[in-house]
Amino acid sequence: MPKITYIAFDGTPYVVEAREGTTVMENAIRNSVPGIEAECGGACACATCHVYVDEAWRAATGEPEPMEEDMLDFAFDLRPNSRLSCQIRVSAALDGLVVRIPERQG
Amino acid sequence: MSEVIEADAVIVGAGPVGLFAVFELGLLDVRCHLVDILDKPGGQCAELYPEKPIYDIPGFPIITGQGLTENLLAQIRPFEPTFHFGQMVTALTRRPDGRFDVETDAETHFIAKAVIIAAGGGSFQPKRPPVPGIEAYEGKSVFYSVRKMEAFRGEEVLIVGGGDSALDWTLNLQPLAKRLTLLHRRDAFRAAPDTVNKMRALVAEGAMDLLFGQVTGLEGADGQVGAAIVTDNEDREHRIPATRILPFFGLTMKLGPIADWGLNLHENLIPVDTEKFETSEPGIFSIGDINWYPGKLKLILSGFHEAALMAQVVSRIVYPNKKILFQYTTSSTSLQKKLGVA
Structure with a gap:
């Protein structure tokens, strides 16, 4: 299964195995990775599963869709590599993905 | 009571x-x-x-x-x-x-x-933008909602955000403000198209300013903000005079x-x-x-x-x-x- 590394705001890495087809948000919640709130449960409706995609993985994860861009307007401390983790779907191509978690979600 | x-x-x-x-x-x-x-x-x-x-x-x-x-x-x-x-x-x-x-x-x-x-x-509750020291101005010159429009008359107003709240208050407060600036991170708005068009018309007339970037710092004293430091998307800093700031980043x-x-x-x-x-x-x-x-x-x-x-x-x-x-x-x-x- 593809591996995802979440780096918490304090620098602690959390490495989890993720099933293909699930979202990066779901795997964070399932593995109790701190700092991902996902208030709306993955409906792309709240911007509280915000992560920074590691530069090396930006091309592989792609650009946000317009709906996600709209929600990112409401994310805390936005950067060019900001994504909503509920909108990144795990695939074999993302094996090794690294994302960082912001200081807070709102 | x-x-x-x-x-x-x-x-x-x-x-x-x-x-x-x-x-x-x-x-x-x-x-x-x-x-x-x-x-x-x-x-x-x-x-x-x-x-x-x-x-x-x-x-x-x-x-x-x-x-x-x-x-x-x-x-x-x-x-x-x-x-x-x-x-x-x-x-x-x-x-x-x-x-x-x-x-x-x-x-x-x-x-x-x-x-x-x-x-x-x-x-x-309103989301607080990641601006160092913003707490000191909240409720005095930085507000997350508009309770009385009169509090904005004759002020240099900076509205931050790109949703309906940001756009609606831009149109409502522009006639009262001494000068109004709308700041959003990108040139796309998640608001009613009619409102966006009206805002763009005001910008074209020179009746208000529209800027793209994020607030990265505030200047002021004793709870009264004087200016916002805005970093645009090319990493250039601008100093925007502002005596009232309204961030609208959702709830x-x-x-x-x-x-x-x-x-x-x-x-x-x-x-x-x-x-x-x-x-x-x-x-x-x-x-x-x-x-x-x-x-x-x-x-x-x-x-x-x-x-x-x-x-x-x-x-x-x-x-x-x-x-x-x-x-x-x-x-x-x-x-x-x-x-x-x-």
């Missing part, structure tokens, strides 16, 4: 579970007042996902958050609940006579026989004052028993996403069930001498009269 409202029951939160509680309580002749910090009913269904489908409401293969809210409002209409929107319950204390004083930040004061906390994920859920009401809490949730859904304080109940008990599932349908059981107990508090007869809406003439269908 305005007049005191004597109530059978005050429900904290007008989300789907708070709304359905009005129905279950209404069948047992308990009249309800509902308080919600949002300006509309529906809670998360209305604020987070009005257009998104819900698939697990019994009897509805698919329904939107807005659709569910509208149906619940129609269902509870016979019981004439009183809504108090745009306010948050700040204080809840027991009175010597056993009832409760319930006070809101809009100075509404209830005396209630029972209180039902159906506050979901807590109260929706987030916080537990809020509930933590101060002397209730036992379990990881920011309110433990209840599964017979009465009563909290550690007799007469205070908790239903929906905000409560906790072994096996709890945060589902709307669980909240509906909790509302039905809670209502039995609350009716005994409101009518201590009345015998409760368990009845079905399908067959009971007395219930049908209450619903206005018999």
Whole structure:
């Protein structure tokens, strides 16, 4: 299964195995990775599963869709590599993905 | 302090579970007042996902958050609940006579026989932008909502954001302000197209400024902001004179004052028993996403069930001498009269 590394705001890495087809948000919640709130449960409706995609993985994860861009307007401390983790779907191509978690979600 | 409202029951939160509680309580002749910090009913269904489908409401293969809210409002209409929107319950204390004083930040004061906390994920509060030191200006020259438009007359106003709130207030305050600047991170707006067009026309006329970037610093003293440092998308810094700043970054859920009401809490949730859904304080109940008990599932349908059981107990508090007869809406003439269908 593809591996995802979440780096918490304090620098602690959390490495989890993720099933293909699930979202990066779901795997964070399932593995109790701190700092991902996902208030709306993955409906792309709240911007509280915000992560920074590691530069090396930006091309592989792609650009946000317009709906996600709209929600990112409401994310805390936005950067060019900001994504909503509920909108990144795990695939074999993302094996090794690294994302960082912001200081807070709102 | 305005007049005191004597109530059978005050429900904290007008989300789907708070709304359905009005129905279950209404069948047992308990009249309800509902308080919600949002300006509309529906809670998360209305604020987070009005257009998104819900698939697990019994009897509805698919329904939107807005659709569910509208149906619940129609269902509870016979019981004439009183809504108090745009306010948050700040204080809840027991009175010597056993009832409760319930006070809101809009100075509404209830005396209630029972209180039902159906506050979901807590109260929706504005998101604070990541600007160092912004707290010192909040409530003095940085505001997250507009209470009085006059407070912006003749001021250098900076509005930050790209949603409906940011755009609506841009149009409303532009005629009053000495100068108005709208700042958004990108040249795309998530707002009504007509409003966006009107804003762009004002910019073209030179009647206001539009800038793309983010606020990275504030200048000012004693709570009065003087300028905002804005970093644009090419990493250049601009100093924007601003005596009033309005950030509109949406809402987030916080537990809020509930933590101060002397209730036992379990990881920011309110433990209840599964017979009465009563909290550690007799007469205070908790239903929906905000409560906790072994096996709890945060589902709307669980909240509906909790509302039905809670209502039995609350009716005994409101009518201590009345015998409760368990009845079905399908067959009971007395219930049908209450619903206005018999």
